[in-house]
Amino acid sequence: MLIDNKIISVLTIKDYKKSLDLAKCLYDSGIVNLDIRLRTQQSKKAIELIKNSKFKFNIGIGTVLSLEDLYFVKSLGIKYAYSPNTDVKILNNANKLDIQFIPGISNIDNVISAVKCNCKYLKYYPAEKSGGVSNLDLIIAKSTIKNLKFIAMGGITSINIKPYLKHKNIIGIGTSWIAEESLIE
Numbered sequence: 001m002l003i004d005n006k007i008i009s010v011l012t013i014k015d016y017k018k019s020l021d022l023a024k025c026l027y028d029s030g031i032v033n034l035d036i037r038l039r040t041q042q043s044k045k046a047i048e049l050i051k052n053s054k055f056k057f058n059i060g061i062g063t064v065l066s067l068e069d070l071y072f073v074k075s076l077g078i079k080y081a082y083s084p085n086t087d088v089k090i091l092n093n094a095n096k097l098d099i100q101f102i103p104g105i106s107n108i109d110n111v112i113s114a115v116k117c118n119c120k121y122l123k124y125y126p127a128e129k130s131g132g133v134s135n136l137d138l139i140i141a142k143s144t145i146k147n148l149k150f151i152a153m154g155g156i157t158s159i160n161i162k163p164y165l166k167h168k169n170i171i172g173i174g175t176s177w178i179a180e181e182s183l184i185e
Contacts, residue, residue, distance in 0.1 A: 001080065001100075001121065001172075003058040006165060008033040008174040010062065010153060012040060012181050019046035020053055022184055027055040035082060035153075035174050037062040038069055051076050060102070062174075064090065073099055082123050082151075086110040091117035102151060106130040108142040121149050121171065128155025133163045133170075140169060 002008065009031045013019050026034070034057050036047050051059055061073050062082040070093055073081045080100040083090060087103070094101035095118060103114045104125040114122055124136055131138075133152075140148060152164045153174035164173045 001058075003032050004030070005033070006170070006172050007031065007178070008035050008060070008151065008153075008172050009178040010035045010037065010174045010176040011179055011184070012037050012176070013043055013046040013184060014040045014181070015184075016042040016045035016049060018184060019049050022179060023050045023053055023055050023057070026179060027057070031178060032056065033058045033060075033172065035060045035062040038065075038072075039063050044072060047078075048076065051078070064101075066090075067093055070094055070097055070099060073097075080121075082153075084123075084125055086113045088113055088117060091119065105139070108139050111139060111143055111148065115143075115145060115148075121151060123174075124150045124152045124154075124170075126154025127152040127164070128160065130154075132160070133167050136167070136169070 009026055059078055060080045060082055061078050064081040064083050074097045082102045084104040086105055091101055102121045102123045103119055104123045105111050105114060148169055149171045150169050151172035152170050156164055156173055156175050157177055164170050
């Protein structure tokens, strides 16, 4: 699912006109896994520009909260999308649209709901506020499925990233500090 490494640059783009310069900078730095969040009015235009650029990114769309958002993901041929929560209605619609959906989980009840909806990957979010890798280990211990795969996001910095990189169930780590909003503006 991820290309080259576990690192995912999580982006909130407020001005789509800056998106291609940002994309080039990330690409030239070896960052090819992107989570572009649907948090601004210009994020959809930015996603379209980056998706159709000459750069070969592995793009996931984040903050997918509605059926309209799912249709947008599908229209671009994006293979996977994220949400901060486990909304069964969104998960079922993503399945119907053949979109690999990665719902946010922070406890075992979320995991059970997501697994029932055939989710292969889960977004451990907000990772640090939820208790970090030690809480993730507790969630995994409570689950009947031991080979769950997670993408950890939320509060992960260059200082606390190491245990996430080493965790056997974590296949990706989403971070916004690679391209902070203030630097993009």
